[in-house]
Amino acid sequence: MFFLKYLHKTIRLPPSSFGPHMRSHVERRLYDEVEGKIDGRYGYIISVLQIVEIGAGVLQPMTGLAEFNVVYRALVMKVFKNMVVDGVVTVVNPLGFWVEVGPMTMFVASALIPSYFKYDPSANPPAFVSDFGDESGQASRIEKGIAIRARIIGIRTEATDIFCVGTIKEDYLGPQAGV
Missing domain, CATH: 3.30.1490.120 (RNA polymerase Rpb7-like, N-terminal domain)
Structure with a gap:
């Protein structure tokens, strides 16, 4: 990296x-x-x-x-395809969420989020909420400001930016507690 x-x-x-x-x-x-x-x-x-x-x-x-x-x-x-990165969620909408990983931006589409995360349109701020809780019994949430771990599955480099597409649909990926 x-x-x-x-x-x-x-x-x-x-x-x-x-x-x-x-x-x-x-x-x-x-x-x-x-x-x-x-x-x-x-x-x-x-x-x-x-x-x-x-x-x-x-x-x-x-x-x-x-x-x-x-x-x-x-x-x-420099980032590579299949690299696992940590970042911070910046925007959440029904189509997925955006993550900042240092100077680059990554998008995780809703199809690349595990099925137990559901978009909650009534949440403030907007969030993907899991059907079951974490170790402390609280529902796991993906919302603005949350640390997230994702795998890069696609990269596009432009003159001034690096854009990636990522997934959290694998083991050990997703919201990170205590990071």
Whole structure:
């Protein structure tokens, strides 16, 4: 799920950034351009941990910009199909519920929820409520703010987001008590 990767990025600086603090301009531009962004090959770049090398700048004759090849080490999050993840429920509706797992969003459809969970339209907030209780005798609920464990069964990566489809229709998946 979390990996340390050495990555490369070309940073372009305008002539107004040239001078004694050019290195700090390159570093700041790198942080702004890559942290919190998605790279289709490596996943979500959480943080730049170390700048390994900043290459010599090359002036581009047509634009006047300087290009710097930067090698950096980053903490990335990549999810895979069949991976079990923990998240927090953000939205519940009759079709299923949405879960935030770090920076990504996962949808669990009602068909992928065990049959003993029934949608309760009169609940406030809306919730899926189980027919039987947990160890303490209380009915198990899936509602906004509840910690949930789910298995990823499908992934779609876009330029700015990672979307997943998940299931809780297996053993040890579903609402997590005391998390």
